[in-house]
Amino acid sequence: MGTVTRFDPDVExxxxxxxxxxxxPRLVSLLRAVPDRDAASGVPVWTVGDVGAHLASAFLAYGSLARGDDSTDWDGILPPGDGRLDERVTAMNATAIGLFGDDERARLGDLVAEHGAAFLRDTAQLAPDTLVVVPWFRQRLTLAALTGLLLGESLVHGLDIARGAGLPWTIRPVEATLVLGQAMPTLMSLACDTEKAAGTTLALDLVVKYGGPRLAVVVEDGAMTVTRDAPHRSYxxxxxxAPVTFLLVAFRRTPVxxxxxxxxxxxGGRRPWLATRLPQLIASP
Structure with missing residues (x-):
């Protein structure tokens, strides 16, 4: 049946x-080497410059939220009501890529360096289980999950920029493994498409190779729970x-x-064909 990998949350x-x-710094060097910011990127409808602006705004926004800065009128940015997560994230992304003008886009590498360093500096003394309110998720995320999310954004969007610019970019298995362990349990649960999950019952044992995390993915009553180090159960x-491949599949950068x-x-297991249901249950902006 395999073993469950235990982990120390502080160390991880x-x-x-x-x-x-x-x-x-790898991301900053990549942005500075981009020959044409208006080139198409690995994200449909976004240019390479759009992706860089999105990253800079992500570090700025998450750093602001972690500091407890409440000066932003999120109600004026996000769709009203309790709409779908993908709709709220799409609205947030549209605002984010328009945050910086041409002069600022000319130095996207500097902006990512500045706001990325500020995020790390401002959260250095906070515990990993510190809760941060994220308006577009309408949830409180732990700092650990938020940091893992920013790592995933940097890795995947770095690939988007590199693909558009024709430049090299490497995602290391250990980096992908950290994203899958720290951020993916929270993101998968939040991104569950409740309409598609209605009437679906599924218990999936998700094992990340090379010593990665083991996640119990359970879908029932129109919701998904993802638990790390879950007690033994029948799946x-x-x-x-493989960690890098699953990261890219999860972010829709590699087809299943x-x-x-x-x-x-x-x-594998007694009903392996049910694994194909998992991607269908995740909403994506």
């Missing part, structure tokens, strides 16, 4: 912060994944069929 948070601190199927074809995603 420090590793995630260290990984983010290591990725930031419908087991999904064994390709991951399966290359042996980076493998389903």
């Amino acid at each position: 948070h420090l590793k995630t912060r260290a990984a983010l601190a290591d990725v930031l 419908d199927c087991r999904l064994t994944v 069929w390709k991951a399966v074809a290359f042996g980076h995603l493998r389903a």
